[in-house]
Every structure is written in structure tokens, then in C-alpha cells.
Amino acid sequence: MKFFLKKFLDLIPTLLGISLICFFMIRLIPGDPVLNLVGERGVDPVRYLEMKKALGLDLPIIEQFWHFLKNAFHGNLGTSIVSNNSVWFEFMERFPATIELSLVALFFATLIGIPLGIYAAIKRNSFFDYFLMSSSLIGYSMPIFWWGLILILIFSVKLGLTPVSGRIDLTFDIPLFSGLYLIDTLQSAVLKADGLKPFWSAIKHLILPATALGTIPLAVIARMTRSSMLEVLGEDYIRTARAKGMSKTRIIYIHALRNALVPIVTTLALLFGSIITGAILTETIFSWPGIGKWIVQSITSRDYPVIQGGVLIISFIIIMTNIIVDVIYYFLNPKMRN
């Protein structure tokens, strides 16, 4: 319990810091913030004062920050200049797309990476080990914005197997429940005449971006699993298990694997940050309508409220993920519970 309290207390300065950065971001932009917000089209003086007041810019700076915090806490992150929608609404509209992409990428990276890493550790210094370690180093070094383009070049342009962009063929009209197309298409398959066709379409659209996004996590997970496993296999208690007459498989799966996976959980938290980075790039390449593409577009269109709100929300999500991972770590490691 104390562990969680301490974690929670550590959270406060971080959140405050992020809010400060986002708060000052708009105010540090050279020029008048109101003019920055309305763009360069010019504005009549009455409207200017109205806006200034609406934005709270006439108040002292501390009070402005307080209002900003209060609003942010209530999910009120301002409105987009481009679409006039609330930032929160725009975010929620796009968030499922990013989550679907990231989860699928991470899921496959974990599902493939961990067994590969274990196998390489067991077969240390074998051909397979060398092969896996070299290819994972290449994967780790891969500029994914280029990798995505190469995947498009091969699978879409040359082979014509997959679509170039989007989440699903526009011919399908899918009722949205969760916003995750893989789930929504399955659900609609029961009701609609199209059957599983929309589902396959969603998968076809997803497969390339997920591959591009999953490559680096896959490489990292495979390497981490291998080295963590090797470290554990060198521990004294593995020698004890052998001396007790345990079989090789039992030693690997019961005595070593669990202990080796604990540090990997921590890596997954760090990976989440790089997945967000990756998602921003991947979504740009594949025109995936998620928050990454949304934020990059907002830079081009100088849509400051969107940048501010987007950065705030994404950092918040990353911080929350770290907390969740800490909690998982806490439950995996008996030492922490003591």
C-alpha cells in the first residue's frame, strides 16, 4: 500500500511539470498568443478583446495556470482552430485507431519476441542465436519511417497484396462500438450480409502498419529476453535446481523464465514511449487516422490548442502506463511486496 502511495506522490511533480510545459508552450511562441490562435487573417479589436478574455489571457499568469489546470482536469482542453471541435472530442475520435495499432504491434512483438529470446538463450552461441541476434540488431537499427515505405513499396506497390492507407475499405459501413475495427467488424459480421469481409479488410489494412510499428519492439524484446534469461541461468539457484535433479525443461520454464521475465516487464514500459513515437511516424506513412497523424497535421496547420492538448494527453497516458507497469512489477516480484 505504501508502495502505491509513494508512486502516487512521485507522480504529482511529473504531472505538474508536464502541465507547466504545455501551459507555457503556447505563451512562449513568439508573437501575440491571440493572433497566433486566430492565424494571420487579422481580427477586429472587439473580437480580439473577447478572445483574450475567453482565453483568460487578461488574468495574472499564476491564475491563468490555475485555470488551465482546472480545465485540463475537467477534460476541457480548448477547441481546435481548424475544425472548431473540442480537442478532447477530436482526441477521443482518433484514440481507438492508435490503440488498436499499438496493441496489435506490441502483442505480436511480445508473442514472437519472448519465445525467440528464450530459444536463443538456450541455444547460446548456436547458428540460430547468431542469426537472431544479428537480425534483431538490424531490426533495432531500422528507421521505421523508411521501413514502412519499403513495406508499402514491396507489398502494396509491387505485389499489390495490401492497401496503401486507411483502416478499412470505404465500401464497408461498420457500426462503431469500441472504435477498434477488429472487434467492431467481428461484431457486425453477425448482423450484416457482408459477413467476415470487413474484418479481413481491416486486417489487411492493419498488417503493414503493425509490422512496421512492431519491428523495433520485437527486436528489443527478443534481445532483452535472451540476455535476461542468460543472466538468470548463471545464477546460483539454477545450479541448485540442477543439483536437485530437475529436468532441463523444468529448470527453464519453472525456475528461470519467471525470474527472467520480471525485468522485461520494465522494458515494456520504456517501450511504450518508443511505440508512441513510432505510432506518430507509422500513422503519417500509412495515413492511419490516429492521434499521431492528428498531432503532426496540427503542427503544419499551427493548430496550437491541439498540440497543447495532444501533448498533455499523450504524456499523461505514458505516465499512467509506467504506473501500471510498476504495479505489475510489484505483483511479480515477491521482494517488493515485503
Added chain:
Amino acid sequence: MKIFFSELFFELKKNCGAMIGIVFIIFSLFIAFLAPLIAPHNPTEVFADALRLPPSFISGGKAGFFFGTDDIGRDLLSRLIYGSRISLSVGFSVVVISLISGTFLGVVSGYYGGMIDRLIMRLTDLIMSLPSILFAIVIVAVLGPGITNAIVAVSVVAVPNFIRIIRAQVMVEKNRQYVQAAKLFGAGNARIMFIEILPNCMAPLIVQASLGFSDGILNVAALGFLGLGAQAPMSEWGTMLSDARSYIESSPWMVTLPGICILLTVLSFNLLGDGLRDALDPRLKKQN
């Protein structure tokens, strides 16, 4: 120190991957330094009659343009050669900035502990909750896009890695008896931190520096690709990729080549970093 590096090199020589990495790094340094002599053309020179030519070894290519030309008729090979200058100096700047500040903060944080440590750790938490691209977006939003701002953003994001690694090592080292012995003959805190302890943190620092180099190159290229980093007509590889995107179907070489350059450069630093880790990590040594 001299012995340290000669032994390190002895260990590295046994590692095939690391040697490949070193050879390629030396090769790219060579190219970067001699770019004006090697490059067949000026990287910004426009050949109006040679738009999007394929490489000379493919049908349709011209002899003067070995890797072909881009959408406004600039020689791709020359642009790639000059691009290595940018990438290597970007990597170098990122490592220098983040290494110096990260090492200092990490040593102080690990050695003193207490409030200073907590303050610095919260700062790293803060930076780590902002992925590099997001941080760059904030900076670009304020200062506008450009290679310098991109380097600043990427360096700041790289600092926590150095802080954490150095801090962890310092916390181990400061409890060793040689530090107590130093205190006993009257060595001051600054001397203990930077003369006694820091040289013993070299191993993880060197590894992280090598990996930081590749991260720096990759991240700045990514920013260039998003239009947040280097701006045209700079021949930065990420920016070149971004320009080439629309021609992926008709002129795939424009996409392929800059990416391969990024991949190879990043890979060679990662190979080196990996080799260094194997050579320096005592735990791995024990298993051998």
C-alpha cells in the same frame, strides 16, 4: 586509462560485429570529411534536364549520376555523401550534449542522494514521459522547425538515459571501500566524484555513448522525415526521404537509398555499442 582502452580494444577485436561496425564508422567518417573531394556534384546543384533519373546501373540511368537524381534534378549520390556529414555531426552533437549534462547530473544525483537526487529523478521522469518526437513537436511549435532545434530536442530526451546509467553505477561505487579510503585521506567530494568514482563508470558510459549516437541519428532523421527537423534544401537523409515519399511508385530509388544510409550508419553504431557492452560487462564475462 591507456591500459583500459588497449584492453578494451583487445576484447573488441574478437567481436566480429563490433569490428564491422568500427570499419563502417571509419569509412563514413572518411566520406564525411572528404565529401567535397568525393562527391561528383554540388549537392544543391539542379540539373533541370535530369529529373528523377534512375541509378546509372539501371536502364534509363545516366553515367554522370551514379545513384540517379531526385525530383528537382539533384545528384542523389552527392546528396547522400553530404548527408553523412550532417548525420555524423548530429549524432556527435547529441552525444556530447547529453553525455556531459547527463553524466554531471547522474554523478551528483547518485553521490549525494537525498533531495538533490529526488529532484533530478523527477526531472528525468518528466522528460521520459515526453517521447522525443513529442518533445520536438513542443520545441518546434515554439521555436519553429530546423536542424538545431531538432538536435536540442533529441539531446534533451537522451539525457535521462545517461543520468540513470551513471547514477546507478555511482550508487554502487560510492559504497565501495576505495571511496571510504579516499575520504580517510582527506579527498573532497568533487575529487571523489570525478576523479575516484567517475573513471569506474566508464564502461556503461562508453556503451551508452555509442548507443546514444545511433539513437540521435535515428531520431533527428525521423524529425526530418516529419518536416520538423532539417529543412530543404539541406541534404539530410530523413528530409530527403520525406521529399521522396510521393515518388515511391515511380522512383523507388529515391526512397530506398537514403533509408539504407540511415540504417547502415545506425546499425554500425549499434554493433559497436553491442560489442562494447560484451567487452565491458563483467557479468557477461563471467559466463564465458
Added chain:
Amino acid sequence: MRDLSKEILSVDALHKTYDIKKLFRPTLKLKALSDINFHLDKKETLGIVGESGCGKSTLAKVLTKLEPRTLGEINLQGIKYDEISSHDFHSKIQMVFQDPYQSLNPRKKALDIIADPLRINTNTSANETRDLVMAMMKKVGLREEFALRYPHHFSGGQRQRLGIARALMLRPEILILDEPVSALDVSIQAQVLNLLLELQEEFKLSYIFISHDLEVVQHMSDRILVMYLGRVVEYGSRDQIFNNPLHPYTKILLESAPKTHREKSNQAITVKGELPSALNLPKGCAFEPRCPFAKPGCKESIPLLEIKQGREVACFEAH
């Protein structure tokens, strides 16, 4: 018995408490040292024995000012610890550490390891420093050509010699030896012990010799302090402690130590159970829960050191 003119170090009512701070809980007090009193004469060796957790390493740290003390007074040649300048302090009291693999900076050459105390504290010229280092290396039995080597080229015994040389460079009068041979192989231990005896003669050193190895302490010490859980349980001359121990813990300690030559005693006494937590000490005598001779009264209050048969003992039942 105390001859103040011979005394070089005296420790009065020394306490060391660590505060263990926890969020939303009262701060816990870990009593590492409670009410320690002893003195050290010139050219004498005081042995300090006890098992892990008895506070002997904390005592070494407090005596060398590596850790501040909580209460009590320490006098070095009649001057209070707080009133000695740090320069004077470092040149009067030095320490040899337990682990020869940790106590030498792996990135420094032997020459620099030994020379640094001089370089920091004196204005000795570079040439003179070098000569002094060489002379000291010779004295501790290291060949001159080793001066430019790094610690990992040395064996455990040689490293410990290096550590001794470093400690002696400022010509201290007191040397605190914290388990100086326990990390060494048996055949090497005797070499280092002999060296320490020679050096004590030559430099007129006073030793505080901390060890868990009773045979070694018996061989090296003039007087002995036995510690248990942060308190002194028995304090007397070597012969008093070894030939006629009065405190049950001392008896058991002597009994438990494996010896090659011993008359097999039939009435072997052993302790029950294990060390209690230092955070949760018993109300009475700290040894009571494990003591085979404990009486109900031992639970009630802490026995104080009293002079019995010529030495100090902290036990109600010892006479």
C-alpha cells in the same frame, strides 16, 4: 589501571543510532552502538570481536569519522574529536579495509594509490613523493617494479599490502584494521599478520584490530572488547578473555570457533536460535533470548558493565 599518560584514544559513552525514515510511520531508531566505552594505549592492540550485526564495522566508521556519532565523546591524544582539524585527523588515524578487491580504486596505479594521501595533504615534491612511495612499498614487501601496475595485477595478499602502505603514508599513530585478513586464503593470512606485527614495532603504531576470527584476535591483541548487538559485553585483557571468559556470549563464541587443537569438551554449550532484529531489541539483556544460562531477571533490565574478576562484564549471572 588506566594510565592516562599512555592513552592515545579514549571513547566515552559512544552511541550511534540510525534513523530509518518511512513514509507515514514513526521513524525507527536502529541502535547500532549503545554506550561504548574503551581506551587505547600507545603501541597497544585492542581486539574487537563479535559476529555480524554486533556493530564492530559501525564502530570503525565512527572512529574514522566516516559516519558521524550520535552521542558521546571521543578524544584523540586528549583532544576532542570535533576540535581536531581534518588535516591533523587524517594524519593521526587511518584504516585498512576488509576487502582488498574493493578497497583499491581499480583505475589507479599502485603508485598513485599510495601517493595520493601525500599529494592531498602535504606539499611534498613529486620526486620526494616517489621516493617515499618506493620506500613504503619496500617496507610492506612489494617490489618497486610493481609501482606502475593496476590493482587487478596483484594477488589478494599483495593488494592488502598496498592498502596497508596507503594507510601508513601519512605516518598515522592509530591504525584501524577492519577484518584485514578475513578475505585472504589461510596460507596468505599469516604473511599479512606478520607484516602488521613488524610494522607495529617499527612505526610505534596502536592498532584497533576488528575481526570475527578469535584465533587471529588472540594472537594479535593485548586487550579485547567483545561486542554483541551494539553493546560491549566483556572487556578485558587477552588472557582474561581467552582463558577465563565470564560472559556467556564470550564463552559460546570461544566454544563455537573451530580449532584444530582442542581437547574435546563434553559439555559443549551452544546458543539457541539466531540474532534478534536490531530494530526490535529485547527489553532486557540482548543476549537473553539465546542464552543457555538466562534467568527470569535477565528479561527485565539491561545489565551494565561491572568489574568482575579484574575485567568488565555486562551480565547479571557472571561472577
Added chain:
Amino acid sequence: MSENLLDIKDLNIFFKSDKNPEPIHAVRDLSFSLKQGEMLGVVGESGSGKSITNLALMGILGDGAIVKARECSFNGRELLSLKEREWQKVRGGEIAMIFQDPMTALNPFLTVEFQIVETILAHLNISKSEAKNKAIELLLQVGITSPKDRLKSYPFELSGGMAQRVMIAMAISTGPKLLIADEPTTALDVTIQKQILTLIKSLQEKNNMSVILVTHDLGVVSEFSERVQVMYAGELVETGNTSDLIKNPHHPYTFGLLSSRPGAVERLAKTPLASIAGIVPAFHQRPVGCQFNPRCVHVQEDCKKGSIPIERGVRCLHPMMEALS
């Protein structure tokens, strides 16, 4: 079939290494035997090969090791020709082992119960609940109070002495014929050391179990085992009845080892100790002839060539005759 439980003849252990083309010769021509119910003390400093020998007897040396022997029979079976599956039955079942550092020898992520019960289930044909009851019984037997609570503990919640008791309980849980104790008390305090050694001794007598007690401390051996063998730099240098050997060591190394201990002979305090000059040679710098010859005060020319045979329990051409006094 011999009456000995364990018969080792000319055991040699080599290690392949990256640095040297020649494999390292870690243990040389080691022969010894052990009767059922007997305790054998093995004494040696670091690098003497004593721990490597134990791991070889358990068949758990790493991949780089080559083990050769003329005979290595345990309970009538040749150990070196066992297949992995047969080894697994022997390990933990017939030969059990406890290690130097009990805190790292137990898996930190598994409870005491899990670790003991899995050992029992792997070797004995009983149900899980029976195994649990047996575990409780065993913990009581090794002197752990409130064994039911302890079963739920994780290793880091135990003190060093307690963890070693758990290791012992685990080791004897399958009724092994031989227990190898590799420096079982080096990491522990003297009073706890006494408790643990007494426990091992009583279990040996009660279960008629053979024990190999490895230590660097001749004192430990002299109090607990009838027979002792001294190892130096990969070779057995002297073996015999413990009290005879301690009173009357014939090998100069044993003599040096004994007389360098302050308490070994009556002598005045603060007088110089007899000491052995030099250090144990590193694996790749082993001398020709007697391994001890570079450090020996009685060395003669013939000590520096050929291999020295063991005669009447001593591997020395010029054994010492005078008693230690």
C-alpha cells in the same frame, strides 16, 4: 562390487577456454573412496579444485568441462557413463548437495514450500499433500520452529542460518546416500556455523548418510570428520585420519597450513607466525613436478620434474617426519 559407496580413481577435470588453446587442467589424478555413513573432510584454498570436483560428482559442470576418470562409481554404478535422464535421478535423489551461500542458492521467486515439495515429488512416489507434510516434518527436523509459517516464506525473508537449514532440509528430503556440503558455513557467523555443522553431523549419524564436507578451515574438519583429505592446486596432497594428520602432517603444505594458524601451536601472542611464502599458482601457470615446489621450504631438485605419486597418503618425495608442536 566393492563395499565403498563412492570410488573415484584418477579423476581428471579439464576446462576449455577461449584464451588458451590448451585446456586448463583443473583437477589432476584424484583418487579417493567413501564408505556408507562416513564423513570425509576436504580441505583446500581457492583454486585447489575442491569445488570443481563436487560439481563433477553431481554432473553439473558447465559445457566447457571435460571429466575423465578410470573409475567413478557410486553405489555400484559408473557415474560418468550415465545418461542425462539417469543423472537426474541420481542428483537430488541419491547424491544431494548444499552450497556456500544459502541466500543465493534458493530461488528468490519461489516459496520454501514450492522448492522443497518439487524436490520430493521429483524423486519420491508420493502425493503432493504427503510431500507437504513431509516438508513440515523435515523443517522441524532441521530445527526450524513454526515450520508451517516458514513454508510460505520466500528465501529473502530468511536469515542466512535459516536459509541454510532450509537447504539442508531440501537436500535430505529424498533420503540421499551421499550429501556433499560445499563450504556450507563459510558465509555464516561462528555460532551459527556450529549449529549447522552439528546438525549435519547428527543427520549423518541418524540417516547413516555419507557426507563430503568441503571447507577451507582445518578447524572445522578436525572437529567434525574422522577422515580428511587436503588438496592443493588441483591435486590431492595428503589424506588420512583427521587427528593423526593434524598432529603429524607429512606434506609440507599441510604442515604450513596448520602452523600458519595462530591457534595451531602454543606460542606467544604477537610473535611471528610460520607462514607459507608466495601464492597459489594460477591455473595456466602450474609448475612441473610437485605443485607445491615453488613455495616449499624443503624443495629439492627431484621435486621439480615428473609427476609425484601418492605414497602412504602423502604426495611428497620428502615427507616431513617431525610432529607439529
